[in-house]
Amino acid sequence: MDTFNYGEDHMTSGIALKLARKEIKGILNTDTQEKIKASALAVANIAKGEKTVYGINTGFGPLCTSKISAADTQTLQENLLKSHAVGLGEPVPIEISKLMLVLKLQALAQGFSGIKLETLERMLWMLENEVIPVVPIQGSVGASGDLAPLSHLFLPLLGLGKVHYEGSIVKTAEVFAKLGMEALTLGPKEGLALINGTQFMAAYGVKIVDRLHNLLVHADITGAMMIEGLMGSI
Template identity: 50%
Template structure:
């Protein structure tokens, strides 16, 4: 059971909850803060104070007074009117992450919701009831209004949810689990949707899967080094310490470890003096991607435990401030940076694929074909990889440099952070398939060279791979192999067999 405080959620805990379905509960201390914050809201309503979103309308309607008897209707109208998401739904794991992160933010005690709101959000997490949330429609400020509105529909017992592998009505899932939908009271609708939890949940999923892919990329690259009889000297620690980037040093150290004892690697001058950059510069390029991922990790850890509501309630309601913590710019930048980092792992992988299949660049059978000419072998796998990396270059265009004013120019600068996070996820799927293709080609190459000559570590990785994709002994529908390898790489997030 993982306890949420609003301040201490880690990526490992988020991973356990999102992927392993660990149970979660709120901290008793944090819930006391929530109760005090709620009491402040109720005083504001009773005293008929003018406070944005509690006794006023929203956005451009912030100057419109709402009578006390209408504050509950105001919150329900807010959710219904803002549920304008369109397109395909977020993956279920992202919806689960959104529930988790929204509850964690409310537990900070600055939002003025009743404890039952947080309890029900966590009930949904523990019962595996995940709202169906359309991906498109968020500007990333004032928070993820449209996606989070769809999330709240589930809380209200409306709309659709993922439940036990199916899409069902939220009311049905609640009845099956013995849960009661909530009725929103003053401020609660606004508190639930004014935040960055769609982009951040997508970002957390992106980071966890990108981190695993970056690890796998090194194992795959090490196998390619053996398949191409690469020069081991390039990973000498002195070279990388001389430059000074720790992530570069770490990649070189791991590559040297994976290739330790290999009889397929060479020394400089033995076969050639230098390798191509896609082999020789693995620590520099992969290391730079790790630098970007470290930046992303830092920002996500902050945002996962951030108060992103508006307004925020301080000093038992004596200070209620309308600010802009819902603005997703920090996560928008982080997701755009991640897009570039993961796209580059795929770019350099595609260049290694070319070196594996091009007979003008190696001494392997042309296109790794068992019968060059009669059978095409891996020829079109390289085409597919080239197509994917080209698509990634388009997706890597930064979303965060764009902004369109909304709410009659009241909300005149927005982050587009959710678009950045969604595109990062697409790039991640493409990159995983590119690396899957490299893995298939690298395994074929080392098999040609002689498995008995491989390093112990890479041979172990090869053996895992051959359980997923058999050797190419004749042409077949290689799409199935690519997808099988990519699926294994995605599922390996849970096993961490090669961390």
């Protein structure tokens, strides 16, 4: 099976779909892993120091002036996901959830967010083992990111929320118990890195581009058949 190196290779809409459909395998090569580790270490050092950096040891938005202790940084990041997981409505199609994971993996694998390698490896595990987060269709504000959909997408990292698994929608905790998996602990800035982004909108964009290509191909065939039917060729 062909492979795609997250964070290193160039991703197109076609590649994103192939990754979501498991037609090619996504990996994190050695160079990518080193970039991710270095970025995570930089954030961890900031969290342990006295320097104030937004989103690492401060609150968010209007609470940016509130200093967060090193001991509370984990709680801050986990509560960020919980507080923003307020979407409504039916779940988006499973392929949209898969595309969201694929696109987020590509973004985080660039090594600029401070995300831990362990977190990205769990996202890869979810894709490979068809443990796909349930994301409600309504709730995105878009302007500062798809905060609500992405929060639902990543609640399962904490063992929370629901997932699509073996043809059913079940609680993440039940799947983890069945598979012997443990919930992750988010490090400094990880919650912010996970939900700041537009992967909900981008996933739909990928599907639109795919449908457009499909329509263009069929338009060419239809046009050619029409010419043949009308005996329009000289």
